[in-house]
Amino acid sequence: xxVVSQHPSWVICKSGTSVKIExxxxxxxxxxxxxxxxxxxxxxxxxxxxxxxxxxxxxxxVEKDKFLINHASLTLSTLTVTSAHPEDSSFYICSxxxxxxxxxxxxxxxxxxxxx
Amino acid sequence: xxxxxxxxxxxFVQEKEAVTLDCxxxxxxxxxxxxxxxxxxxxxxxxxxxxxxYDEQNATEGRYSLNFQKARKSAxxxxxxxxxxxxxxxxxxxxxxxxxxxxxxxxDGTTLTxxx
Numbered sequence: 001x002x003v004v005s006q007h008p009s010w011v012i013c014k015s016g017t018s019v020k021i022e023x024x025x026x027x028x029x030x031x032x033x034x035x036x037x038x039x040x041x042x043x044x045x046x047x048x049x050x051x052x053x054x055x056x057x058x059x060x061x062v063e064k065d066k067f068l069i070n071h072a073s074l075t076l077s078t079l080t081v082t083s084a085h086p087e088d089s090s091f092y093i094c095s096x097x098x099x100x101x102x103x104x105x106x107x108x109x110x111x112x113x114x115x116x
Numbered sequence: 117x118x119x120x121x122x123x124x125x126x127x128f129v130q131e132k133e134a135v136t137l138d139c140x141x142x143x144x145x146x147x148x149x150x151x152x153x154x155x156x157x158x159x160x161x162x163x164x165x166x167x168x169x170y171d172e173q174n175a176t177e178g179r180y181s182l183n184f185q186k187a188r189k190s191a192x193x194x195x196x197x198x199x200x201x202x203x204x205x206x207x208x209x210x211x212x213x214x215x216x217x218x219x220x221x222x223x224d225g226t227t228l229t230x231x232x
Contacts, residue, residue: 041205044161093161105211107153112159
């Protein structure tokens with residue numbers, strides 16, 4: 001099946017710094033990627049939909065200036081958490097749709113962000 | 117109103133027995149897709165099974181089957197012959213719209229523990 005990778009798998013950063021998370025589709029071209037945030041023992045909350053070559057669509061309540069999304073190619077989307085604070089500590093998961101697939105959404109392995 | 121409802125925060129099942137995880141959904145769309153995912157402690161989201169709104173037969177994938185009752189808007193997951201490795205968090209999700217380009221909404225999840 002299709003594979004989506006994320007890098008890094010975990011990161012620790014200091015408060016006030018910025019962190020970039022990469023999401024790559026390894027064997028298919030993804031025109032659309034999604035970014036989710038998950039707190040421990042909770043559901044996945046969609047943050048934004050990333051469209052190749054255009055601006056991301058953010059969900060209500062998600063600060064677009066804080067969570068910068070760039071989808072510059074058909075295989076790469078990045079999420080940058082700017083001026084990170086401890087409350088941004090979370091598990092960030094991306095997913096991608098293969099246009100050739102009927103219905104599946106392929107998830108990356110996730111990135112655990114800890115802000116100290 | 118919540119679009120996906122999983123009423124069982126936690127479930128226990130004896131090894132080798134069957135277990136049903138409940139999921140109800142709310143949508144006014146005629147075309148939608150229902151998914152179940154497994155999330156072990158490692159955090160990766162593992163796709164288990166898919167049911168399209170127009171599929172007349174219940175979906176099955178190995179030990180997983182989806183009990184789809186459209187009129188009741190329920191999509192329960194049945195795991196037969198439970199194994200210790202089935203212990204994980206399980207999420208029901210719905211994608212609204214006819215294509216796989218739409219965003220998915222997730223339930224709060226059910227933590228399944230398989231007892232030896």
